[in-house]
Amino acid sequence: MPLEIALGDALVPGMLLVYLGCLLVLWAVDTIVGRYGLYRYVWHPSLFRVAVFFVLFGAAGLLLYP
Amino acid sequence: MKIQPQALLRFSITAVVVIVALVLGHALWRHYMYSPWTRDGRIRAEVIRIAPDISGLVTRVPALDNQEVKKGDVLFEIDPERFRIALQQAEANLAAAKASAKAAGANVDAVLASANARRAEYDMRQDQAKRRQELADVVPKEERTDAKSSADTALAIWQQAQASGHQAGAAREQAEAAVVQAQVAVDRAKLDLERTEVRAPVDGYVTNLDVRVGDYAATGSPRLALIDRHSYYIYGYFEETKLPHLRVGDPVQIRLMSGGTELKGRITGVARGITDRDNPTGRDLLADVNPTFNWVRLAQRVPVRIQIDEDSVPKGVILAAGMTASIDVQPRRVLDKEREQPQ
Known part of the structure; x- marks a missing residue:
């Protein structure tokens, strides 16, 4: 994964794409969890969502940029 | 109050996820802050100012x-015309110096011959005087005295001739030195003409x-700049926070801003000093200390010299001094892996 990506002639950090990807994944996870009503096993849904995002983003970032 | 098992489960699931998120977030932050890479690399080259x-x-x-x-x-x-003329003049001077050295040599011979003649004359006069001295009864005293003084005169003349011989020798040495001098002048004129x-x-x-x-x-x-084509190198300006994670000899991945070309390189040195921008000398020779924020501190950039692996430069890629490059220092484990492979 390159450290920087030319996005319409502007160099942006590759991390930005990872961030956007993680938002998409989070949206998918959120939809699935909401659909099956699994939020009843969660104490604080907003905090849970933020934490899940950081887990995704941290794991993806560390795996893609060793 | 009794804790419901359901509530405990809900709380612990959330807590675990939050803790994992905190750990991963912190690790990513550290990684991003301290992993040695920079977008602030410059290609440089050795420039010769031709004068x-x-x-x-x-x-x-x-x-x-x-x-x-x-x-x-x-x-x-x-x-070159002026220098050609100068060379001709120097050569003429050399010829003249050689001729005068020859003349001085001939002069020495002449003076030596004349000194020999004087010596013969002195020998004759001396013998004459001695003979007359021995015949003291026959030869009058006046004649003996005359013979003695003419022998003395002959001695003086011989000595004078000897002195002239020395003088002539010195003159010849001088003339020979002038030849060497003229030769040097010719060489210099030739060098000038070459240059x-x-x-x-x-x-x-x-x-x-x-x-x-x-x-x-x-x-x-200087009239023009000549860039040594084998001297291209890169200065990567690394933030000081990243310096502990790079070492001399580490392989680096270079990515040029022009076309995203990937090159390979190696760290050859880290600069051991940069200017302290917060402390220029102000008026009255007093320190002009820049007030900074207490909490926000900017990491200084320290130049790290990177040698470009010439084999990794693709054909047709133009390297120009001043171009921008991103530099990613390969982590040490990549280096270790490379070392293991050949075995």
Whole structure:
């Protein structure tokens, strides 16, 4: 994964794409969890969502940029 | 109050996810802050400022701007006529000096011959005087005294001739030294004549050619820049927070801003000093300390010199000094893996 990506002639950090990807994944996870009503096993849904995002983003970032 | 098992489960699931998120977030932050890479790399090259060794009018400029030249190619030529004339003069001087050395040699011979004649004369007079002295009863006293003094005169004349001999020898040595001097002048004139052609000292590229036919080129004032084609290197300006994670010899991945070309390289050195920008000397020679924020501190950039692996430069890629590059220092484990592979 390159450290920087030319996005319409502007160099942006590759991390930005990872961030956007993680938002998409989070949206998918959120939809699935909401659909099956699994939020009843969660104490604080907003905090849970933020934490899940950081887990995704941290794991993806560390795996893609060793 | 009794805790519901359901509530405990809900709380612990959330807590675990939050803790994992905190750990991963912190790890990513550290990784991003301290992993040694920079987007602030500059390609640099050694530039030779070509200046003529002699002054004169420029008569020929065979080099073109941005042309690739080989070591020894003529870059421009200064009017050689003056130096040719100087060489002729020096050669004439040398011939004259040689002739006068020859004359001095002949003079020495002549003076030595005359000294020999004087010596013979002195011997004769001395013998005469001695004989007359022995015949004291027959020869009158006046005649004996005359003979003695003429022998003394002959001795003085001989000694004078000897002194002239020494003088002539010294004059010959002087003339010989003048020959050597004239020879040196000839060599120098030849060197000057050679230096009218300004040649490329290395293989490289002519840059900023600012010399035209008819210009007056003065000794020592640079007229064009020549970039050594084998001297390209990169200065990566790494934040000081990243410095502990790079070492001399680490392989690096270089990505040029132009076309995203990937090159390989190796760290060859870390600068051991940069200017302290917060402390210039102000008026009255007092320190002019820049007030900074208490909590926001900017990491300084320290130049790290990187040697480009010439084999990794693809054909057709143009490297120009001043281009921007991103530099990613390969982590140590990549290096270790490379080391394991050949075994």
